[in-house]
Structures are given as structure tokens and as C-alpha cells.
Amino acid sequence: MSTRPAISPTTALCAALPLPALAADGAVPDWIHLLPAGEIRTVDGRGPYRVADPAALIALSLNGGARLPLDENHSTDLAAPRGEPAPARGWIVGLQSRDDGLWGQVEWTAHGRRLVGGKAYRHISPVILHAKDGTVTGVLRASLVNAPNLRGLAALHQAGASMDWTTKLRTLLGLPDTADEAAIWAALEAKMGAVATQSAQLAPIAKAVGLAETADGGAVLQAVQALQDPAKVVPAAAVTALQQQLSTLQTDRAKEKAELFVDTAIKAGRIAAPAQMRDHYIARHMADPTAVEKEIGAMPALHGRSGASVLPPPKPGETTPAAGLDPEEMKVISLMGIDPEAYRKTKAAQAEREGVL
Incomplete structure (x- = not known):
């Protein structure tokens, strides 16, 4: 019962x-x-x-x-x-x-x-x-x-x-004149439950448009309508263009890092210098820099001194311990186990040869 x-x-x-x-x-x-x-x-x-x-x-x-x-x-x-x-x-x-x-x-x-x-x-x-x-x-x-x-x-x-408000309740709830008290109560419970559900559904919408979760329907509607103002909406084409620009910048940066690392490895004698090998390692480094740096770092360095100590990469703001080397070069040669002084000399000799040519 x-x-x-x-x-x-x-x-x-x-x-x-x-x-x-x-x-x-x-x-x-x-x-x-x-x-x-x-x-x-x-x-x-x-x-x-x-x-x-x-x-x-x-x-x-x-x-x-x-x-x-x-x-x-x-x-x-x-x-x-x-x-x-x-x-x-x-x-x-x-x-x-x-x-x-x-x-x-x-x-x-x-x-x-x-x-x-x-x-x-x-x-x-x-x-x-x-x-x-x-x-x-x-x-x-x-x-x-x-x-x-x-x-x-x-x-x-x-x-x-x-x-006698029973008649008024029947009218408000859309019930026929023959509805008894049980039917009125059931309709009232359903109506109150529906309103509570609507309030619960409205709360996250209010929060999403920057209002308090307790904001009423009128305030939420006004905020949503404001979002439809053309002056406040960024065109989809502009968003796509920005995304493409960001992707290009990220690709260019990854390529710069890959080229620096591979060229340094070539100069150290860890990998052969043919163009196809260079392009191969650059492409792999852009896809998975950690794996490629680990692989090439394990290769013997033909231009490095056996047992030479390798300095850690400089911290931000510190000067480079070997003159003529920038922080990125120091980071790469540290990962590859190359002596900084040997690399500096190789770099200077390479620059001199290129200058002569």
C-alpha cells in the first residue's frame, strides 16, 4: 500500500x-x-x-x-x-x-x-x-x-x-474533472520531479556560460543568446588557420632539433654522412626523438677521446663551459658522450674548411 x-x-x-x-x-x-x-x-x-x-x-x-x-x-x-x-x-x-x-x-x-x-x-x-x-x-x-x-x-x-482548490489543481495540472485525489497527487509529484530535473539540467549550462549554477532560466537564456553575437564568435576558418599555423610551428621546431642532433652526430663520426642517412635519421628523430638519441648515443664516436669526461648541459642562464658552443650543442654532445673540447675543435675546423671553399 x-x-x-x-x-x-x-x-x-x-x-x-x-x-x-x-x-x-x-x-x-x-x-x-x-x-x-x-x-x-x-x-x-x-x-x-x-x-x-x-x-x-x-x-x-x-x-x-x-x-x-x-x-x-x-x-x-x-x-x-x-x-x-x-x-x-x-x-x-x-x-x-x-x-x-x-x-x-x-x-x-x-x-x-x-x-x-x-x-x-x-x-x-x-x-x-x-x-x-x-x-x-x-x-x-x-x-x-x-x-x-x-x-x-x-x-x-x-x-x-x-x-476547494482541487478544481484549480486539476486545471493547473491539465487533468480532467473526473481526476481523483490519487491522480492529482501523482500528477503533482510528476510535475515537481520534472521541474527538479530541469533545474539539475540547467545548472551545468549556467556554469558553462559563466553564471552561478543557481542562475534562473532567464539569466541562462540571456547568456546563451549573448554567445550568438557575431562580434563575439571566432569564425571556424580563423580557428582552422590558427591550428594549421601552430602545427607548422611545431613541425619546424621538431625539424630544427632533429637536424641539430643528426648533424652533430655526423660531425662526431657516429653515423655516416650521406644525404639519405641524414634524412633518414632526421625523419626518425622528428617522430621519436628519445629512441633515436638513445640509439645514436650508443654508437662509437670516431672524433671523441676515449674516456673523456662529458659535461652536463648548462642550466638556463649559465655560460657554456666550452667557448663557441651554445646550450643546444652542449645538450646534444652530452647526450652523445662527446668531449666538448674535441667537438669545438672539429666544429672550428669544419667552419675553416667551409670558409676556404
Whole structure:
């Protein structure tokens, strides 16, 4: 048997939260604090209530682009059932989860803006929809109030004057009028699960475009659209050209190193000098320098002195121990076991012969 609680949504009028202060220029706040973080208490002593999934709560409350009314002194709940006026003083058009709870974005009516700007009211009292287990399933509306405790509303609930929100839930969830409580609960669970999944999928996208993982869908969409700005996109052809230039530079550098090593080995008498042998070892060195240097280093050096000490390659910034030899030459002759002085003399003699020619 299923252990999930039977759905029995009712309304609750929460303890009021203070209105944000007016701006320095007297402008009324566009965002108001609706629900605190953590436990949510109601004025009639029931609860506590809690928000299990802020993203799901926001999606269900504003389903289909709903605009939630903001009235005075809960006139929608108290005056309207008696046929008395209950005009809206603003409309909640957006909801946002913050560290201190749930906030609502308000489009004020002209009269509502005058009331708040004139400091006629000090608090905001929200009306929530909740299940028996205390889970808040929706924000229905809010009111401008001055009495944080709103005494007298308890009698409204004790008298059982609560709305039947089953019909509204069926409509919001796209269910037929014949859907029972089990079907409504299953659809609600599926909807909340889908919203949670969407939030989880949105987090890595937000991170990839440089936003916090908690960024909402609107911010992520704006960041993704910015990436499509032609001025900020590098053409594929330019990227390909840069990659080709980098590959050419890497090949040229590898060839320079290979030629230096092979030519040094030829001068030392480790390998024969014919052009085909030189080209063979240069190609192999470009493909696998470690293996070729090890192989040629094991060959006898015809121009080196037996038992001569081989100096290690100079560290960066140090001068070369043998005059006329650069760091690259010192590194190569060290790997090949050639005496630096013998190599220097061979190099000088080679240069002299080439000069004569």
C-alpha cells in the first residue's frame, strides 16, 4: 500500500513580513518578501509549513503565466465571499528563491503605488496553498496589512471557510474533472520531479556560460543568446588557420632539433654522412626523438677521446663551459658522450674548411 499522504490542500494566511524600505527617491519596491526561509508559521497556529522545492513551487504558482493578486487586508478572502469589493493593488508577476526565502516581483496599480509610497501599510501577508504534510504547494496571493498577527482570520478557518482548490489543481495540472485525489497527487509529484530535473539540467549550462549554477532560466537564456553575437564568435576558418599555423610551428621546431642532433652526430663520426642517412635519421628523430638519441648515443664516436669526461648541459642562464658552443650543442654532445673540447675543435675546423671553399 502506498505510504504517500492523501492530498488535502487548504489555504493558510501566513504571518506578515515587513515591506522593503522605499528607495532614496521615494520609489516603491519592485520586489517584496513573501515567505521566510525554513519553517513558515500561520496566524491561526497551524503548521509549521515548509517549501520542499522552490523551483517547483514557483513553476506551479505561476503556471501558464498566472498573475497573483495583491490586495488590502485579505479582502479576496474576507470581503469578496460576502459580495464586497476586493480590488487588486498590484500583481505578483514573478517569484524568486533567495537565501532568506521567497520574494515576489510586483507590478503595482496606481492606487497600490500611492498606498505603499505613502506608507499606509507596513507588512505583506501571503496566502499559501499547502498539503496535509505541511508542504507548500503554491502561493495564491498576498495582502497589504498592518496587523502582523491578523487576528480574526483564525475564525475564518475554524468555520471551515476554505476554498476547494482541487478544481484549480486539476486545471493547473491539465487533468480532467473526473481526476481523483490519487491522480492529482501523482500528477503533482510528476510535475515537481520534472521541474527538479530541469533545474539539475540547467545548472551545468549556467556554469558553462559563466553564471552561478543557481542562475534562473532567464539569466541562462540571456547568456546563451549573448554567445550568438557575431562580434563575439571566432569564425571556424580563423580557428582552422590558427591550428594549421601552430602545427607548422611545431613541425619546424621538431625539424630544427632533429637536424641539430643528426648533424652533430655526423660531425662526431657516429653515423655516416650521406644525404639519405641524414634524412633518414632526421625523419626518425622528428617522430621519436628519445629512441633515436638513445640509439645514436650508443654508437662509437670516431672524433671523441676515449674516456673523456662529458659535461652536463648548462642550466638556463649559465655560460657554456666550452667557448663557441651554445646550450643546444652542449645538450646534444652530452647526450652523445662527446668531449666538448674535441667537438669545438672539429666544429672550428669544419667552419675553416667551409670558409676556404
